[in-house]
Amino acid sequence: MTYPKPTPLVASLPATVPFVGPETQERARGAAFNARLGANENVFGPSPKAVAAMQAAASEAWMYADPEHHALKQALGAHHGIGSDEFVIGEGIDGLLGYLVRIYVGHGDAVVTSDGAYPTFNYHVAGFGGTLHKVPYKDDHEDLAALTAKVLETNAKLVYLSNPDNPMGTWHPAQDVVAFAQNLPPTCLLVLDEAYIDTAPAGTAPAIGETPPNVIRMRTFSKAYGLAGARVGYAIGAPRVVSEFAKIKNHFGMSRPGLAAALGALQDQDYLGKTLEAVENSRKSIAEIATANGLQPLASATNFVAIDCGQDGAFAKRVLQSLIEQGVFVRMPFVAPQDRCIRISCGTDADLLHFKNALPHALTSAQS
């Protein structure tokens, strides 16, 4: 049988998925997880106002969403104190990263990131034929000096920085991020992934109104706002940058109930405040469980905690495997030496009790 041939680029790509979903693992193990702590979802859930808005929109789901996303952009503009023309809304940060790479990265164009940083960004770079250059983490932080040097060395068009960082939970203060951006050549765009910014300490986010022109900031309703399943992310940048998305994006890609939910969530900042308290308490509990088991939790500005298992990646992987077998869904960094850690998303007390109960056996079995 003869089939039409994909482009040489697509033909060369592996059939990889950046992340295997917990449902896939549940089907493989034949049982649901007891605790879902692997995807940095927000188990505390969205605001009841977001849920109500989504439910009200369900019966209007026969209508396409407004492709200009006017209402949400206006609300975001008011929330952040900038113009609505400085936003582009997309199908989660994943979707926006795909569009962004498509806009800026042609075959062979250089892109810089950290070795072990967000694999979905790397997936998009490979998918558009870019050449990825990676620098190692330094003391479990993305290494700003090394990233700058690599950008200069490779004449990169994009450099990716997650602040706070995933998968380690570490962060840089705002002034260091601004200095990093200002030191880049103006031909290089900083992709500042701020998926976890809402849970970070004050002083981590550069002021929105002072975003340097060579920076595009990625935000999401998936984490602190608890709407991962609604697929609403947004980017903040110069109108000249964010307007490029309109040339290529799926203008009708956003779900109407998802947009309604995001608007409802944004308008309930009280609920967000309660979520942030719950996240902080949960981070403390995870750290306590780690310490009680003789492990070192890393300080975290995110809705998860990386726990140093104290040995190598093979050991941490055995710990992780045992946790999964015991019904606790967690993930871990991919690259040494960060892969000495496992990564635990914040959870309810019930979730963390499952983790607490499973961890000692996981450590014992990993030793043997």
Add this chain to the structure above:
Amino acid sequence: MTYPKPTPLVASLPATVPFVGPETQERARGAAFNARLGANENVFGPSPKAVAAMQAAASEAWMYADPEHHALKQALGAHHGIGSDEFVIGEGIDGLLGYLVRIYVGHGDAVVTSDGAYPTFNYHVAGFGGTLHKVPYKDDHEDLAALTAKVLETNAKLVYLSNPDNPMGTWHPAQDVVAFAQNLPPTCLLVLDEAYIDTAPAGTAPAIGETPPNVIRMRTFSKAYGLAGARVGYAIGAPRVVSEFAKIKNHFGMSRPGLAAALGALQDQDYLGKTLEAVENSRKSIAEIATANGLQPLASATNFVAIDCGQDGAFAKRVLQSLIEQGVFVRMPFVAPQDRCIRISCGTDADLLHFKNALPHALTSAQS
């Protein structure tokens, strides 16, 4: 100010939107439409079971959707009597068309479609640097012989056919579509857009189990199932073809409530049957309104009716403008001679009463 430069391809693209949304027009005119009959949405709405499933999923929206879309694929496999590996699910047909073009179309690769057919497909072809070759409609039908000849002439990698057709509502019988596919060179993939297949007469859809290997069929929950705002489309094709999507797509692009709604809708075939009756009745009403105003309705296999206004495109455009000014959102074909028509989506009795009341004045004002 120096900014990072988009790729030469993206820099060359216009900042176009394939369709201006009705909300944009409502903001411009300062008032909501009385009848929303321009986007071929299904005003009869989704099944109450789909709405209930979506509402139940709203409080689970903190979880990402299963990136394998296992439940919906299994249900589609059972519904259509084929394997779940013959499906790929995406963010509406628009999203799937974008991925498909990306997979197969490199810079300068030839693609064939009809002049006046779905502009979003053309948008994606331009967006990936393909070269679009168009053939005219013949008697308001997409011209299978001309499409075949153009494929052979240009060595096209893709050929687009919407059956039933949008914007004219015409259709080809299944055996003609199968013969068309079989006559294509095996290096050319037929993109068979079946967005409107549910409202077509028996004998329009080739048997699903006998889809030729060089055909990918696009289906959607946006039309007959009434879930345009949920963004759930799917493609049916050989596993070898549909598996290519996994190399490049946004694996976490689907909303969880949207997938739940689609599953609920698929499982309520009784409701679909009632929708199809309502669509048929509405088509008749639209035809009667046209005839009563001395205009010719085209026979339709879709959830809309193209009405021949009897003069040229400029006249039809004046009719359309007046309808819009009177609060009736409709659209029209872009290309002569099909642009002598206006296109009216099926509506409730109340919707169609607005149209009926507005049309005489629209015709009078268009004459002057």
